[in-house]
Amino acid sequence: MNAVIKATGLQKSYGGNRVVDGLDLAIHKGECFGLLGPNGAGKTTTLRMLLGLIAPDAGKAMLLDLPVPQAAREARIRVGVVPQMDNLDPDFTVAENLLVYGRYFGMHDSEIEARIPDLLEFASLTSKRDAKVPTLSGGMKRRLTLARALVNDPDVIFLDEPTTGLDPQARHLIWQRLRELTSQGKTLLLTTHFMDEAERLCHRLAVMDNGKLISQGSPRELIESNIEPQVVEVFGETSGQWANEHAAKFAQRFEVSGESVFCYVQDAQALVAHLHAQSELRYLHRPANLEDVFLKLTGREMRE
């Protein structure tokens, strides 16, 4: 399989601070690839370099077999972008936003007009065709941004935190649409810090921190290769004391975070039986998920 997006040794510094530090990436056609990482990990800078919007200090980026930023213009003719923050034209209606945006790709008005009904249908905005942007809800604006990114029928779509700030209904609708796009054979590169989003949507994921990729694989591979399969969360005022005395007996690995203890285990039977007898503690037994992997790899400290 040849890569639609490829980065080799990508590097970028701002004011002596290395934001992206030797990044290698290969994303294949038809794949939904997720880039995960805490705030400031370098995700957006990576996207901007792959789009050819900024030049890397070192390394090479290829987008649709074209070198970027050198041939970024040619490459972007076949690319759609959903940015992190909405930048729709507030003075325009829904349909005008699509028309004006299509013109930037050199499309003729008749060509864009012919696409607009399908795009509105896809974004569930048909009835909002002539509504002005400020009257739309947050979810509608995101859907319009997604429709706008599809105006040129792109092969590759970049999505920078596509569902941040949306309510669950709006998120589910976006996810459904993104799945439709991958089933049409489009390649998606998305950043997110919602682990459920990544787990549901992405065929492959890479976790990024401090400008480096620290782990890569399918959601299942990431979980299997990084973490024990079972998690038992223990809560209660005395959980810290309990952890000191007992946790190591039952769990391969445990972490204390405030009044919660996270125990990572191969087999939770013995631990659950023990906890059952501790009346002052509550517990939750669940399979390990991507969030556990993410916290293990990037730590629990705040990043601000």
Place this chain on the structure above:
Amino acid sequence: MSKQYFALPRLSLRFFPIWRRHWLVWKKIAAPSILGHLADPVIYMLGLGYGLGSLLPEMGGMSYMAFLAAGTVCYSTMNSASFEALYSGFARMHEQRTWEAILNTPVSLDDVVLSEILWAATKSLMSGAAVLAVIWILGLSHSLMSLWMIPLALLIGLAFAALGLIMTALAPAYDFFMYYFTLVITPMMLLCGVFFPVTQLPQALQVVAGVLPLTHAVDLARPLMSGVVPPQAMLHIGVLLAYALVSFYVSLVLFRRRLSR
């Protein structure tokens, strides 16, 4: 600063869809916009023209009102380009993130900046033409040569749009523009021969006025309005063009630096 910021502008026709975007926005607010272009300069021209005009029998060989008319076209075109390049340009670059949306398409920053300049100059053209129409209706200029004011309004617009974009590229927030309007635009209005001939100023200020773009605009406009070929026309046109081209390049370098973060 990195070398790539200093590359010469690479211009293309791709600025045109952006210009059309601005035009579509403007069409939605055309009525208040035209009123804005007209009301302020015409009120000044008529107020000062009638008020001071009755005290001053003539200025520069013409009625004070006619003297003022040429200056008014120039400063109103200067103002429309400046406001568009600073406030509206900043809104599109920073507040609304319109530039960010456009730059994700196969359009480059060079195209975006060019479209800003051409759009602000279009606003100048509209504002100059509107004031000129009032002048014709009031019978303050009878010469066919005053039609040359229309391309001149575009040229003045290009110079001040490009100059203004330098400030936009440097601005952290809207408040920053107050420096430019208070320290650059207002003094130009008073020093460059809009309300009285530059020769009335002390020698030192005359030298300062001589390098300011608005002086060259007024030196072209006033003869044209009274049907005379402007003396040293090529010099004045050259100065305005130089302001436009050099400022375009400087603003582009600054925008490249600003947006590469």
